[in-house]
Amino acid sequence: MSSASRHLAWLALRVLPFIGLIMLWDAAARAYDVPVLFPTPFATWDKAVQLIGEGQLQSDIAISLWRIGVGFAVGCVLGTVLGLMMGLSRPVADFLGPFVHTLRFIGPIAWISAVMIWFGLGETSKIVLIVYTTTFVVLVSAMIGVMTVHPNKLRAARVFGARGWRLFLHVTLPATLPHILAGARLAMMNSFMTIIAAEMVAAREGLGFLIFNSRQWMEVDAIFVGMITLGVLGLLADVLMVLLTSLLFRRFRPAAA
Helix, strand or coil, X not given: CCHHHHHHHHXXXXXXXXHHHHXXXXXXXXXXXXXXXXXXXXXXXXXXXXXXXHCHHHHHHHHHHHHHHHHHHHHHHHHHHHHHHHHHCHXXXXXXXXXXXXXXXXXXXXXXXXXXXXXXXCHHHHHHXXXXXXXXXXXHHHHHHHHCCCHHHHHHHHHCCCCHHHHHHHHHHHHHHHHHHHHHHHHHHHHHHHXXXXXXXXXXXXXXXXXXXXXXXXXXXXXXXXXXHHHHHHHHHHHHHHHHHHHHCCCCCCCCC
């Protein structure tokens, strides 16, 4: 098979499923035959064009991505630090373990009411929820990464005189990094889900607000626009993360990435 044929096959495998999904969506909408409740892909596209023309969609995307970006970055740093500490120190793991393994089973949605009361209805409360949902995924991944470093690697490094920070920087951290990056990738997905829930409860802009507010006015086409936009942004964020991981941490990434 020639290079051009391989590229065409690669493109077809990725484009055809989307085309098939759109066709299935269109057929289902026409069979339901209530455009107000189940808009077709074309009606949804027209609504998206309208929202873009009004500037609303761009504004909602920007504010949601800003909230996700800040919360995700802070949560990744916090989760990495705590996870490394717990993985490296048994006393720290014994002390923090019960809290971590209890709190991580309490979903961020359960905290929405309390966080809104404590931090108000502004940006802080939404960012805190993103930090919360990000931290525990990265923390557990980092802790597992440290605990799964092969003992022979540590022994070999000690034979060559590596101790303390040198052992950590040259052996433990590189071996743990793939786990941290995998956890961050999962945490990104959780961040997108959490911000939508937070914006549905108390916000005046954002994709979650667009979806929730459209429901009150029976604008199902706008709801579809919000959901599709969320999915596309999530896909782009995931692709970007994979590309950055490949460029910046090529030597550390797992073979399956």
